[in-house]
Amino acid sequence: METFERFVKRISRFFDYVARFGVLAMMILVVANVILRIVWKSIVGTYDYVCIIGAVLVALALAYCGYKKGHIEIEILMSQLPERIQGIIGSIVNLLSLGFFSIVAWQLVLLGNEMRQKGETTMTLYLPFHPYLYLIAFCCGLLMLVILLQFFKSVGKAMGK
Numbered sequence: 191m192e193t194f195e196r197f198v199k200r201i202s203r204f205f206d207y208v209a210r211f212g213v214l215a216m217m218i219l220v221v222a223n224v225i226l227r228i229v230w231k232s233i234v235g236t237y238d239y240v241c242i243i244g245a246v247l248v249a250l251a252l253a254y255c256g257y258k259k260g261h262i263e264i265e266i267l268m269s270q271l272p273e274r275i276q277g278i279i280g281s282i283v284n285l286l287s288l289g290f291f292s293i294v295a296w297q298l299v300l301l302g303n304e305m306r307q308k309g310e311t312t313m314t315l316y317l318p319f320h321p322y323l324y325l326i327a328f329c330c331g332l333l334m335l336v337i338l339l340q341f342f343k344s345v346g347k348a349m350g351k
Contacts, residue, residue: 191342198335199257205332206254212247216240235315242312242322249329256336277347284341291330291337298327 216239223236255261268276302323310319 195339198253198339202253202257202332202336205250205329209247209250212243212250216243216247219243235312238312238315238317242317246322246325249326252329253332253336256333256340274348274350277344277349280344281341281348284337284344287337288334288341291334295327295330295334298323298330302327 219233219236219239223233226232268279271279302320305323306318306320311317312319
């Protein structure tokens with residue numbers, strides 16, 4: 191279990207660092223575009239780049255946010271319940287979350303396949319959408335690993351371990 195937790199932590203942290211680099215790249219691109227617009231001419235396709243980078247960097251940061259429990263949680267109510275009940279409720283919530291994100295990842299892959307077959311691209315740069323959809327689906331898979339880890343912990347709590 192500890193090996194699995196270390197693996198999940200390392201891989202989610204790595205993709206979080208990639209997302210941080212994406213924020214930096216997006217910031218540099220926007221600032222450069224504004225400055226170049228004043229001095230000479232703007233960077234072609236800035237809107238396309240910013241949209242794609244924004245969507246991807248949010249997806250890349252999902253797993254680490256889940257690992258650090260940076261999402262919304264009803265802690266006030268849960269902390270008042272006995273430890274075993276917390277584990278049971280946590281297990282149910284984690285199972286539902288696993289189901290939800292598996293459906294999201296599956297639908298993203300289907301949408302990516304459809305967009306690949308149709309040749310869907312961005313409007314300005316004609317960048318294909320499907321690789322980014324596959325990457326976001328992969329990130330949902332990483333989040334599912336985090337949720338699976340939390341599920342195991344919740345089951346342990348529910349069993350009194």
